[in-house]
Amino acid sequence: MSATVAVALKKVAIYILGDEKKRGKLFVLIGSIAAGFLGLMCLPVAVLSSMGSLEIETPEVDRSMFTDSAFMATLDEDQQSQIAEFQSQGEAIAAVMSAVGLPSETIKAQLIYYSYFDENPLSDFTEYASLFANANDDIALLESINATYGIEIPYDDFMRSYTWTMNATINEYMFTDSTTKNCTDMAAWAENAYISGWGFKQGAIGNRDDVDRIRYADNAGLMLGFLNYDPTEKVFSSDYNTLVFTEQGSLDTMPEVAGIGLFDGSQHGIYVGDGEVIYCSESAGYVTKDLVSNGGWTSWCTYEGVDYPQEVRDKIDENGGDSE
Template structure:
């Protein structure tokens, strides 16, 4: 299944390949893509992704119509997959790792066709205890007798994550807050967003990959309406306040950093995410980017610890006057 997803990704994303297939195969392509897209449709039906097929009329791409034309056993399988997907979501949410829900659902749909007596609670705990993805894939292979290729899966996963904005990364969609800004920046890095001028996280260019320029990475979060899954134009400019030198920065996720020409977002563990024309969205150590100052963004709410640090830095200096002889 993972190989089919990669073929689908190639057809949908590579304009040259897509145009050639459309030219020679015509209407057969739609049925072929719908067949290959079944696992993504299931994922889409769980409201996890914003499925987009460039070159295909979305009004004709109806999930319900497609599923209705499938044999009854296929319909039952998709319904079962959706039900298991809901179980996975519930278990991972209860463990506090909701940001990994899409990954867990995608792995299940791609590799678990032959797995019997699936237990969503046990499955979710494997994600909870794995410190990083290579260990996770090894653990899944050992526990379920699978042969998931780490590199192959990650290519598929990155494609899926780049095609959507992970709704599970937000802690509070009713406010623009520091924690969610950090999650936004980190998600852009993990999803391999590209660099493009005047972009804020939209899918752009022939390859339809998400892009953001340096300020746009931050503005994208400010302008993104998570409830309606759209970018708005309500906020045009980014306002920030430089608070102090980098050595005075509080260890709080979502604080901004500045080097005189570029901004970055501190994401914790001594790391900064930023977008640059030299490589797209990147992550580096705080000590490696020539960051000289830290700042706050006016549209973003920060925790009290940040305000306390600001107050410390901007308190007026006091002098103790002494009289002669003392």
């Protein structure tokens, strides 16, 4: 299921919740979320939270419903038409976000639009996308959207919904080249894990826990997850079980390239640019971001299975090293 349709289902659920027969099927889907079925994972935050103390019995799992066609078959023509409209809007948003050079922000842009533009729909998303391009951070972004369109988006409420939604999926828009494992995408992978609030769990590589439905990784698992994730099939393989790395030199010899690994003798981090590193911290209990200068990082490294640009290879040669 595409991210566009997935986010759109949040809105379509409002229509379904008004129909008792459809509502029952919706709760089956919500109550029996399975790996890979992104569709309704954002509903508990975006829709069900507004339903107060409604009690729902845990439904039986019907695995046959975990397909696009099966879900669409539960909807009437009106609801199917709504999904088609939302999908069209989502594709238009994806196109303009790519045009302004921010494809990784596509889900955020779609979620904001689907959630807050009911009374002020847009026929052209060019100006909307430009607000993302010109904002320095999410606070400034929401302030500019509120001022431009005369709406009110509470920062805390939206960020809770956004973080939950991002944790429910792997952002398909963050990859610059889904056919290779390159260091640019490794940096984007780390940023996505940080933004999405991944927790720490020994042996995890970014997959969602079967019980609490939260994504976890351990320190090496943050990198192993990137190496094992197939963006096309949207599944984790087991091709890489051990993180193989080569220390290439001290930090003062490190090229300014996002996606390079950092090492402190025991744990790894991913350099993401601007002097910052992201790593999965056992002591903190989650994926965190910090200034490189605040940690005990002693060397930079490369990882087996990751492609690095010529700038990195030249630095390795200069240092007399040999990348794995």
